[in-house]
Amino acid sequence: MKIPRYVVIAAAVVVLVGGAAAGYVAWKQYEASQLPAGIVGINGRVEATQVDIATKIAGRVIEIVPHEGDIVSPGEVVALIDTSETMAQLHEGQAAAALARQTVATRQASVASDEAQLQFANEEMQRTAALVAKGWSTHEVYDQRTQQLNSADAALKAAKSQVDEAQASVKTADAKVEELQAVIDDSTIKSPVRGRVQYRLVEPGAVLPAGGKIATVIDLSDVYTTIYLPGPQAGRLKIGDDARVVVDAAPEYVFPATVSFVAPESQFTPKTVEVQSEREQLMFRVKLQAPLQLLKDIEDQVKAGLRGVGYVRTDPAIQWPPRLAVNLPPADQAGK
CATH class of the missing domain: 2.40.50.100 (RNA polymerase II/Efflux pump adaptor protein, barrel-sandwich hybrid domain)
Incomplete structure (x- = not known):
């Protein structure tokens, strides 16, 4: 049976229209996937500061x-x-400190007694001096009273010196107790x-x-993506520049970031740089820091070593394309 010509023509038109439509959709998708001039996307890795x-x-x-x-x-x-041994030493030190304080109290009591003896000897000497002046006492008795006064004064000075020594012992004992307590606290x-x-x-x-x-901990407040850029692109970046990160594990989300570090020296650098092609091989390490509040919201999902793509703007005047607009996980999912 011969197919009518108009049917063949109609079928051809349908195929052409369908192909054109598919081609148009594919072109728009390709066009949307391209980055505008002034925005660079490059593979990177999520990293975090490790604390030992x-x-x-x-x-x-x-x-x-x-x-x-x-x-x-x-x-x-x-x-x-x-800290069982240190605890025993601490108890011993505390007992020594208590004994030192008791010694201070004893020495202070001796000072009070010696002060009373000094005052009494001084009064005796003054009375004897008055009697000698009236001729009712001898100079020999006056000399005895003077000697007693001098002895009482020396005894008081010695007692005060012993108090100072006892107080120094208290400080030494307290310092030892503090040292041992610090060791226990550090345990x-x-x-x-x-x-x-x-x-x-x-x-x-x-x-x-x-x-x-003892352990290695990933600091969840210091998570960043490391990328490497050629010199001409890295040289245009400034600390604090806006950036974006898309990780392979969740390509549907776009995370905000900022440029927190640009290496002052290149990596993968030839020993000598003489021609244009070699200069283009210079690569600089760049860190894209994630916001602290974002890290708090998704800390359960943060994993060092994830691969992804970091995007930076070498021209701050360029607007981010719609596909790189910030798109974060829902709050209920971020907490899972």
């Missing part, structure tokens, strides 16, 4: 509280170091930042030297 939590004192680890993957807050206990290892425990480097029972590392 270590012990200030040597000792045996008796407990490590968080597990790998747990989030710890600033001041939260991470580990405990055995409770606390996290200095809010972060996620990445590694537990030791387990309970390990004996560590001073400075021994």
Whole structure:
């Protein structure tokens, strides 16, 4: 059966129109995916500052509280170091400090007694001097009273010196107690930042030297994306410039960021730079810092090592295209 010509023509028109429409859609999608001049997109990696939590004192680890993957807050206990020996020394130091204070009290009582003796000797000498002036007493008795006064004065000075020594002993004992208490306080290892425990480097029972590392924590307040840009592009960036980040794990979202660091020296640099092609090989490391409030909202989803694309504007006058408008996860999803 022969197909009518008009049917063939109609079918051809449909195919052409459909192809044209598909081509138009594909072209618009391609056009939308292109970046305008002045905006650069380049592969990068999400990174975070790693904080090594270590012990200030040597000792045996008796407990490590968080597990790998747990989030710890600033001041939260991470580990405990055995302080049984230090505790015994602390009790001994506290007893020595109490004894030193008792000695001070005893010395002060002696000072009070010596002051009374000095006053009495002074009064006796004055009375004797009056009697000698009237001829009712001898100079020998007056000399005796003077000697007693001098002895009482020397005794008072010695007693006051002993009080000073006793008070110095109290300060020494208190300093020792404070030192031992500081060691005990340092035995409770606390996290200095809010972060996620990445590694537990030791387990309970390990004996560590001073400075021994216990755990590595990712600081959730210092998360950034590292990218590398050629010199001509990196040289146009300033600290604080607006940026965008899209991670492979969630390509539907666009995260805001700012340029927080541009390396002062290039990487992958040839030993000598003589021609244009070599100068174009110079790459500079750039950090795109995520806002702190955003990190707080999505801290459960923050993972160092995620790959993605970082976008920067080498021309601040250029507007971000619609597909790079900030688009964050819903609040209920961010908390999951």
